[in-house]
Amino acid sequence: MTVRGTDGHDAVSGSGTVGSAAAGRCAADDPVTAQGGTGGGGATRALILDAALASFRERGYDRTTMRGIAQSAHVSLGNAYYYFDSKEVLVQEFYATIQDGHRRRAAEALQHSVFADRLRGVLHAGIDEMAPYHAFAGSFLKTAILPSSPASPFSGESTAAREAAIGLFREVVEGSAGGISEALARDLPELLWLAYLGITLFWVGDRSPDQIRTRRLVDTTSRLISRLLPLSRIPGLRSVTADIHALLVEMRQPMPQATQARGSRTR
Amino acid sequence: MTVRGTDGHDAVSGSGTVGSAAAGRCAADDPVTAQGGTGGGGATRALILDAALASFRERGYDRTTMRGIAQSAHVSLGNAYYYFDSKEVLVQEFYATIQDGHRRRAAEALQHSVFADRLRGVLHAGIDEMAPYHAFAGSFLKTAILPSSPASPFSGESTAAREAAIGLFREVVEGSAGGISEALARDLPELLWLAYLGITLFWVGDRSPDQIRTRRLVDTTSRLISRLLPLSRIPGLRSVTADIHALLVEMRQPMPQATQARGSRTR
């Protein structure tokens, strides 16, 4: 697939920077100077990004170096930092591509109409998509889970990544045939995403062959959740469902914080 | 508290290495050569550990450097690495001390007999204990949550830290007055620990003043859980409780892995 260079670092594989959510310091979608010269300017950014993604895919996080990325992209080290503030934002770009893949795979499972099947399919799709990177998952997650930066589970900054993930589970809920109350349908996607988060955490540590234990966990979890849903209709359990809702509301409100300079609504 | 050195790195505060779970490559509790000379030998390890803990406390993870630790302990950089394989195992030692503090604080809450009070108290104790380090929590958790090494949530290697944490919640369960079925009492501690894990993750990202949102989350969570428990007695819900149990069993079994060389039972 990729042309091998002298030290395995020369290859630049893709061409299209895959996603589009890429929005660095210099907006690539604003073609003010993108046309200058023989393709330099804005194209450089894509070059670096492609090299980074390829390296992440082939070598994982730890063994991908900024110097290697720069070399693959035929730019200087400093230039890579000109477009991407840190290695971390590069890895977030990588997550975005994985999430794209997840969504693509999930589409198939979303053909089903039974909730349990839909959920199970989407969860398995996620694991399928991540499978190639299981060996590196540990070092990846290290920079992902943390609320210090955008792609964290909680954290007020409305990450596009998180919204997209929750949106996927919203599809799971909304397309289901069974009667899910409207109130529940509002909370459920977030809860499912939380469950998916836990499963992912488990998956990272799962050393069983082909991560079969995580697959079992997915089966068990989706069965459990689908059995749990009807219970919300039982009058005697109203108080607990209300509690769960309250808990979610508690978690949901964006964290108030000092560094709110970044535009939070536009874009 | 600590004597200030020339660059704030000279001070060594404590004296007793705090905990005891410290069990590196050279067992400190085996005083074979610990008595040699003017206190050298085994004592070096404690010196380094104390310096590391002090630095973590004062500066957090990121701004604590191995060189700083070595300098504080009046040893060479290489010597620090002789006793501690990496900065990460040092931070795990730090967790152990925090967990000790948690247990100490929790003792008070465990005077109560009502489950909800016990749980709530223990959870708050945990937050109280961690509070001083909230500013650094992000970088700490980064190395804690991950299964790449011992102190991960899941991961087969029976971490002493995890066992201790679950043990704390076992006390919560066992000392409760209300009738908690024996089967539930076996699973509950692990579930509570899982919940605590989630709360901790939330806490890390909580930028509200004094982390008040996490406190509210703790209250809501303990109330919810305590209301959930009686439901396990309802016959109609037996199948879901069975599912939950199955899920836990699924998660519990130690991960089979290649690198099982480390002594797993002895010690």
Added chain:
DNA sequence: GCCGTGGGTTGAACGTGTTCAACCGACGGC
């Protein structure tokens, strides 16, 4: 034509975590 402005680009430099070959010095065997 000249200058200055500013986006793009560069490589050296800094401080970091980690590794390693060398060194020290006490102890035990001979």
Added chain:
DNA sequence: GCCGTCGGTTGAACACGTTCAACCCACGGC
């Protein structure tokens, strides 16, 4: 007495992420 062994110790060295002052150069104003 000598020598080998082995835990302890050292500082140089490596590769890394990140920063920064300098540089290039196309463009617009004058």
